[in-house]
Amino acid sequence: MTRTDTTGAPAPAAASFASLPLPPAMQANLQQLGYLAMTPIQAASLPLALAGADLIAQAKTGSGKTAAFTLPLLANLNPRRFAVQALVLCPTRELAEQVTQEIRRLARAEDNIKTLTLCGGAPIRNQLASLAHGAHIVVGTPGRILDHLSRDTLALDALNTLVLDEADRMLDMGFAEDIAQVVERCPKARQTLLFSATYPEGVAKLAGRFMRDPKEVKLTERH
Ligand code: ADP
Ligand code: MG
16 A cells, blocks of 8 residues: 655645534634634534534544534524423543533533533432523433433423433443433434444444434544
8 A cells, every 4th residue: 555645745724613504603602712623523523413414423532522512412402492402421420521511611602501410429409409490401421311310300302412422431331221211211303413432333233223324424543
């Protein structure tokens, strides 16, 4: 196999968020956050996800996957409808809190979008009080989300976007059945976005159970 020597060649222009169908306030917020060029996984997945497709996206840790699912879920969201419209499932509380932070930064462009984190290990009483106040977006671990669904303290009838983040790790941690039960309680008419650092057989199976004709974007490392 021959390799093209690109030394000295100009780097290809990195795709800009300006090429995406996002509202001006969102574009301005991205600039303020210092998000000028899209990362490769964002450039590959955002046009598909913003067009409404179900998506399986694989890219290594630190590649910007959070924004790749957050911008589409925000695009699907109606801020004037105060009900849970997006659910993000994460493997751990720490990751759920990181995702919540990033969602809040990206959602700043809109007035008053409320994001709530619901994870195991935190007192359920506080979560019940927060749920009583309502939220547009919920981020949490599968076990605790299922717990709230079983208690009827979380309703997903207004949900339009379901995200499975770090799907490989969720499976490693034994969450497959909890995830299946959560998905069963989500409306069928929804967009499902699955993100993962690796793509083992288990993740492919999981995707096959819940996704509708998904597009696949896989960025494997070459170095
Ligand atoms: P992953 O989920 O793939 O591990 P993250 O979504 O946590 O990656 O992103 C890693 C870091 O990169 C975060 O600090 C995030 O704010 C930053 N980031 C994401 N997208 C961009 C971008 N387009 N430009 C600059 N920084 C970005
Ligand atoms: Mg991530």
